[in-house]
Amino acid sequence: MKRNAIFYFLLILFSVAAFLFVVKQGQLLEVGKLETISTQTAAPVTTDTAIEAWKKAGARLWKGFHEPLPLLLLQIAVVIIATRIVGKLSVKLRQPFVIGEILAGILLGPSLLGAIAPESYQFLFPKASLGSLQLLSQIGLVFFMFVVGMELDLKILRNQADSAILISHASILLPFLLGAILAMSLYKNLAPAGVNFLSFSLFMGIGMSITAFPVLARIVQERGLTKTKLGGLALTCAASDDLTAWCLLALVIALVQAGGLLPALLTIILAVIYVFFMWKIVQPAMHRAGRIFTNREAFTKMAVALFLLFPIASAWITESIGIHALFGAFLAGVVMPDKPKLRTLLAEKVEDVSTAIFLPLFFALTGIRTQIGLLNEGHLWTDFLLVLLVAISGKFIGSAAAAKASGKNWKDSLSLGALMNTRGLMELIVLNIGYDIGVLSSQVFSMMVLMALVTTYMTGPTLNLIDRLFAGEKDQKGEGILLAFALHSRGIDLLRLAGGLFDKGSKHKKVTALHLTPDSWISGKTAQKYEKTSFEPLFKLSKELGLRLSTLYKPSDNVTRDILKTIQSGNYSMFLTGGARSLFSDDVLGGKIRTLLSESDGNAGILVSEKLGDIKKIILAVYSDNDLGLLNLSQSLSKNLGAKLSLWDPRGRVPHLSQKDRNLLKKEKTPIVRGDDPHILSEADLILCGLETWEEETELRNWELADGAGLLLIRYKEQEN
Structure with missing residues (x-):
């Protein structure tokens, strides 16, 4: 193996050296040819001829822009960029x-561009080029x-x-x-x-x-x-x-x-x-x-x-x-x-x-x-x-x-x-x-x-x-738990968690699943296909879990805005979605997730997981008194999922529990793990952590999840009876 590597290296080295030798000999031939031409023409190379050469090159470049193909390609690029930009602005409004695409077309025409920059307009859309533009548009x-x-x-x-x-x-x-x-x-x-x-x-x-x-x-x-x-x-x-x-x-x-x-x-x-x-x-x-x-x-x-x-x-x-x-x-x-x-x-x-x-x-x-x-x-x-x-x-x-x-x-x-x-x-x-x-x-x-x-x-x-x-005739608002997902597998994970968050004796276990396609210009048939493939597995699982599932689907040009609109339009007890790292950051609350959390104030859960496996052991991380408020929710989740719940108390907060909660821990025989060694978390299938704690305790970002395990970040306030 080592001998092959050495031989391969020598082969590459010899090939490069041989190529450089050929190039060098070719350059000598080129110099000789130029000397022969110069003695025959005897035309001195002056500064003026160099300037003229630059002018000719510039003229050729300018003329090249007006050749049919380069001009058409330039028109396509300008038009696509303009329609995308104005279309996005239209969506924001x-x-x-x-609407934005139509408006972009008008702005590129004589009504605006032709009025404020007639030379640029004539350069970009000369009358002779409109025939090609029309033919292409007609094909489309x-x-x-x-x-x-x-x-x-x-x-x-x-x-x-x-x-x-x-x-x-x-x-x-x-x-x-x-x-x-x-x-x-x-x-x-x-x-x-x-x-x-x-x-x-x-x-x-x-x-x-x-x-x-x-x-x-x-x-x-x-x-x-x-x-x-x-x-x-x-x-x-x-x-x-x-x-x-x-x-x-x-x-x-x-x-x-x-x-x-x-x-x-x-x-x-x-x-x-x-x-x-x-x-x-x-x-x-x-x-x-x-x-x-x-x-x-x-x-x-x-x-x-x-x-x-x-x-x-x-x-x-x-x-x-x-x-x-x-x-x-x-x-x-x-x-x-x-x-x-x-x-x-x-x-x-x-x-x-x-x-x-x-x-x-x-x-x-x-x-x-x-x-x-x-x-x-x-x-x-x-x-x-x-x-x-x-x-x-x-x-x-x-x-x-x-x-x-x-x-x-x-x-x-x-x-x-x-x-x-x-x-x-x-x-x-x-x-x-x-x-x-x-x-x-x-x-x-x-x-x-x-x-x-x-x-x-x-x-x-x-x-x-x-x-x-006709505000009085509005349909009844949504209630129960709202979950929003992009990937189908994430929708299944969120539905399992949603089923576990209801009280054991609850008769109205209603879940609303929201799936948005980030493109409003797909065809109706494609939209129907996406809707069917997104929700079919969820309907099957909802029957097994005894949940009443309703679905919301639509193509969207602004996913964050439409999720927020759905949250605000319903009376949901909790909103669940998956953590998503942004393009420029590893923050699991980056991008649209942070916007959703900052512009809504209800209960929310963010699941961070590649793929959630079977949940047999749940650990609630208690860093502050606020985290103690997640105890009842954690107990419901562990009972409904048939999982064992443990409390991890790295800061000694458990003694601050109320007598009622202590009795609950004793009744359910919930173990309490003390000490600040995060190795205990590697044994969990699901870790629960307060959202405020996650934001404040930066060392928590170094937690490593086991394969098939998940982290559920929760913002929760118990409903008053």
């Missing part, structure tokens, strides 16, 4: 992430609409068809009619030249009636409404809304692009034939494929390529027919096999690249097209306010009135109106289509983009206002 939108189509659950539409279809169609018809009436006042001065009134009014009607199903789904999840009747009805109405609106949009595009009634009729007939073909022939074939590709192992690269080729082919066909590529991609998603695993796998492949790269490019392109400065002419701001009024009143009143007519109470009716008024990304897609085919002018396009921004922004505050107005 308790708004959907998409094709895959995004494919995912939106897959998220559309037709079973839900059938199950709630009675009230959902009434509400969704009312939420389309009223704003559609109001939009067509509004077109009468805007057509003369703001419609593009050569566009007939029918096309303009139809497009204004669709622009007013659209609902952003993906954004609405995120809002429903964020507000914990997914499993409520209101949330289910809102999602159903939005799905029906989208389906109807996209069919109407296809008809309008066919009418506009065909250039006449007969050609438009031919386009519509071809579109109907294609939809029938997809529904009756392609869908059964896709369902057969869905029975084969049901797991990751069967989901080969070839299968992925074929499935991703499907929306591209469908988009190409609908674009060739004359409706729009996005309609074909949406239809391809709708007819995909009704297999959650397959849809989730496909969504995971598509949505990351689509939402992280291509959609921000679409927002940037929309922002470039949105010129707020154009509205300073004449009475255009008055026209914008009229557009906003029509949009809000039509969608909000139409949805709320229909919901009330179908038997819903006022709170649910108004909440549904607020949710259906959400436009967001889908509105921008429709507006860009109208702009591309020449139906919308720059002024109308800018008005409608601002309208989409305002109506999406107002959804959250409107729902909060409705909740305050």
Whole structure:
């Protein structure tokens, strides 16, 4: 072994020496070649030529930035950074992430960047480069609409068809009619030249009636409404809304692009034939494929390529027919096999690249097209306010009135109106289509983009206002123990501890489990998968422990804020979570844990453990009189878990116990270990320690846990009877 190491070292040394010799000889040849060239040209190297060389190099570098590929890469980088930053700021203001992305696109356009730094704007987004940006964004939108189509659950539409279809169609018809009436006042001065009134009014009607199903789904999840009747009805109405609106949009595009009634009729007939073909022939074939590709192992690269080729082919066909590529991609998603695993796998492949790269490019392109400065002419701001009024009143009143007519109470009716008024990304897609085919002018396009921004922004505050107005009708707050976990295994450990913290004779052992996915832009199918895999093991364990378990799940852009909101909204006796070291520190209370503890004042437990094993021995560390207050809790935990409890008294605090607690120790035969040797802790499966003690006694950070053991840091104050 040693001889091989020596031989290997000598081999490397010889190779390096040989390479350096070759380089040296090559340099001698290079010098000779340069001398020959210099004698032939006899051009003296002066300072001026060196300066010129630097200038030429700088010019080449500057020109290189304007080559198509480097410029496109720079645009992608700037757009992604801007949308991420403004999106995060939007989340901090308790708004959907998409609000920040839309706003970032507007800020990168002529409305701000072009106004304050026109040279930088022209350098970053020259007019000649917008074609590449548009093509890339359209490719991203094709895959995004494919995912939106897959998220559309037709079973839900059938199950709630009675009230959902009434509400969704009312939420389309009223704003559609109001939009067509509004077109009468805007057509003369703001419609593009050569566009007939029918096309303009139809497009204004669709622009007013659209609902952003993906954004609405995120809002429903964020507000914990997914499993409520209101949330289910809102999602159903939005799905029906989208389906109807996209069919109407296809008809309008066919009418506009065909250039006449007969050609438009031919386009519509071809579109109907294609939809029938997809529904009756392609869908059964896709369902057969869905029975084969049901797991990751069967989901080969070839299968992925074929499935991703499907929306591209469908988009190409609908674009060739004359409706729009996005309609074909949406239809391809709708007819995909009704297999959650397959849809989730496909969504995971598509949505990351689509939402992280291509959609921000679409927002940037929309922002470039949105010129707020154009509205300073004449009475255009008055026209914008009229557009906003029509949009809000039509969608909000139409949805709320229909919901009330179908038997819903006022709170649910108004909440549904607020949710259906959400436009967001889908509105921008429709507006860009109208702009591309020449139906919308720059002024109308800018008005409608601002309208989409305002109506999406107002959804959250409107729902909060409705909740305050109907505060007496709130559901009963949560109670019992709340546990929040990230990893599934940590959820099981926390549930075991939660079961042990209840009094032995307690009849209402209620536990609420909270799991948040730190990304609000995952698809609905992916969210359902995460929710199912997170809570299935907990439901099984809760039955074994005799616990009443309720669950809360949602994708989140601010996990700490949403956990705090859940803690503050419920009447929980204790909050449990796992310790998490931050990226820059080994402190188990670092990052979000410290924020949660500082901004909440209830009972809390932090579990520090790699993996908690069987708990047979529990040790309560008593460093101060406050730690003595954990005795009853420790006794309950040891009894419920069937573990042996010991007290470790390194500071001689046990004599300070009350007579009642001394009698309890004597009755339960709880041993007391004195002395300050922490070696005793290595025998414990679970160590209990007061949170204040952990913060004050810095030497405790050196405790070493045995494999499978855990440390539970507790902030606890007994409830007064």
